[in-house]
Amino acid sequence: MIGPDTLNGCPALVGLSAATRADLAAVAREVEYVPSERLVPLIRPPQQLLFILEGLAKLVGVSVRGVERIVYVFRPGDVIGSRILLEESAEAAYEIVAMRPVRALAVSRHDFLRVVEDHPELLMAVTREFSRRLTALTDRMLAAMSEDVPVRLGQLLVDFAAADDDELVPLSYPLTHEAMAQIIGASRPHTSTVLRDLEEMGLVRRRSDRGLLVHPLGLKSMVRDSGEDVRRAI
Amino acid sequence: MTVSLETLSTCGPLRGLDAATRQAMAEYARLIEFQPGDRLLPLGQPPQRLLILSDGLAKLVGVSINGHERILCIYRRNDMVGPSVLMESIENEHEVAAMSRGRALAISRRDLLIIGRSNPSVIMALAREVSRQLVAMTGRVMSATSAEVPVRLSQLLLDFADGNGAGPEELVPLAHPLTHESMAQIIGASRPHTSTVLRDLEGRGAVQRRSGRGLLVRPARLKTIVEYGDLDPVETFTGSGAFPLSA
Numbered sequence: 001m002i003g004p005d006t007l008n009g010c011p012a013l014v015g016l017s018a019a020t021r022a023d024l025a026a027v028a029r030e031v032e033y034v035p036s037e038r039l040v041p042l043i044r045p046p047q048q049l050l051f052i053l054e055g056l057a058k059l060v061g062v063s064v065r066g067v068e069r070i071v072y073v074f075r076p077g078d079v080i081g082s083r084i085l086l087e088e089s090a091e092a093a094y095e096i097v098a099m100r101p102v103r104a105l106a107v108s109r110h111d112f113l114r115v116v117e118d119h120p121e122l123l124m125a126v127t128r129e130f131s132r133r134l135t136a137l138t139d140r141m142l143a144a145m146s147e148d149v150p151v152r153l154g155q156l157l158v159d160f161a162a163a164d165d166d167e168l169v170p171l172s173y174p175l176t177h178e179a180m181a182q183i184i185g186a187s188r189p190h191t192s193t194v195l196r197d198l199e200e201m202g203l204v205r206r207r208s209d210r211g212l213l214v215h216p217l218g219l220k221s222m223v224r225d226s227g228e229d230v231r232r233a234i
Numbered sequence: 235m236t237v238s239l240e241t242l243s244t245c246g247p248l249r250g251l252d253a254a255t256r257q258a259m260a261e262y263a264r265l266i267e268f269q270p271g272d273r274l275l276p277l278g279q280p281p282q283r284l285l286i287l288s289d290g291l292a293k294l295v296g297v298s299i300n301g302h303e304r305i306l307c308i309y310r311r312n313d314m315v316g317p318s319v320l321m322e323s324i325e326n327e328h329e330v331a332a333m334s335r336g337r338a339l340a341i342s343r344r345d346l347l348i349i350g351r352s353n354p355s356v357i358m359a360l361a362r363e364v365s366r367q368l369v370a371m372t373g374r375v376m377s378a379t380s381a382e383v384p385v386r387l388s389q390l391l392l393d394f395a396d397g398n399g400a401g402p403e404e405l406v407p408l409a410h411p412l413t414h415e416s417m418a419q420i421i422g423a424s425r426p427h428t429s430t431v432l433r434d435l436e437g438r439g440a441v442q443r444r445s446g447r448g449l450l451v452r453p454a455r456l457k458t459i460v461e462y463g464d465l466d467p468v469e470t471f472t473g474s475g476a477f478p479l480s481a
Contacts, residue, residue, distance in 0.1 A: 061376040082368050083365055086362055134371060140375055145298070145378050
């Protein structure tokens with residue numbers, strides 16, 4: 001059991017009534033994961049919902065060539081475990097692994113279904129959150145199918161920038177070159193080469209006391225102009 | 235057009251609803267008909283209605299930054315279109331357009347919320363559909379970021395194979411015909427490349443092209459390509475022996 005105030009760390013739950021929050025808090029517990037620990041193991045369907053309060057976790061799959069790909073990065077505010085809603089959840093060749101220390105609220109499938117019986121607004125709130133993720137994955141699908149590596153990397157860095165400024169800012173969460181490569185679907189050496197190219201264009205600074213720095217407005221402009229250049233060429 | 239209780243009882247995602255909830259749905263939902271090219275959900279705004287297809291095909295389309303149209307998802311019978319209908323604000327950069335004639339059950343966002351408050355099982359049905367589509371989209375992103383074009387095309391053809399009652403090595407038609415252009419837009423490849431890969435798949439005995447009469451596919455061989463990847467050079471299929479890539 002947790003205090004209802006702890007739920008304030010989950011944007012999806014902020015608008016809920018006091019009664020719903022109290023009943024959810026009564027069945028939720030706080031859990032922590034260390035880097036590389038599995039939040040949802042391979043194959044076995046999840047047995048609980050996790051509301052991420054702090055940290056990063058990756059949804060990972062391994063291709064037939066043995067290459068690990070990060071399909072999605074869960075951040076604070078995300079909800080993990082959508083498959084608990086399915087009556088028959090097929091085995092999935094994906095796992096969710098902590099990239100940084102993760103603190104989350106865990107609610108078992110049984111408890112969640114019991115609470116939403118009395119409070120349908122909780123189900124609506126969680127469904128909205130899953131819909132938001134479905135939209136984000138759909139955007140990612142479009143990027144993965146259509147654009148060049150510099151554009152995909154540019155979009156990723158804009159997505160992770162700590163602020164939307166006209167100056168160099170750090171990432172909200174540090175990403176290794178390996179993680180960036182796995183997210184955008186490129187090799188690590190190619191990703192590092194593209195980062196170097198972006199640095200020459202003044203759009204990133206690779207080494208600083210705050211880690212990688214990125215120029216959000218410049219990167220957005222590069223992403224937009226790349227598309228226009230290609231459209232002109234077509 | 236109003237919706238009968240009988241129509242609702244045959245609608246896959248709503249089949250598990252109790253009688254009272256079905257009655258409420260019948261009062262609010264409408265049956266709509268669409269033609270190829272009709273926009274079912276427009277760009278730029280959150281979906282204002284939820285559709286459940288009862289016939290026909292529809293596509294979720296995005297335009298890439300390079301100006302290419304890409305098909306991100308194909309909706310078929312019993313699929314819910316617009317599952318983000320509960321969201322109040324979202325920059326929707328994709329649209330859903332009909333690929334064939336068809337019919338759908340439509341319910342507005344407002345009416346869905348009214349029914350959902352007193353019949354939460356409707357929201358549970360929607361939540362399950364969102365979850366199912368999340369699983370499917372996860373698989374597609376994984377494939378788009380890691381699989382080669384022959385594997386992506388094989389997966390698509392496998393998804394569309396109409397193999398009801400057929401043996402694993404039999405050639406079967408697609409449940410819905412797809413043009414080379416549509417296949418290319420779905421798998422994120424050029425049309426000429428897609429046609430070349432189809433020819434290679436034919437050389438491997440995984441498909442059979444028939445001029446003007448649609449494509450036949452052999453699900454067992456397509457599955458092998460999907461599971462083991464396109465790892466080896468093309469070898470011509472010579473009979474019913476082991477598939478060259480499965481060794």
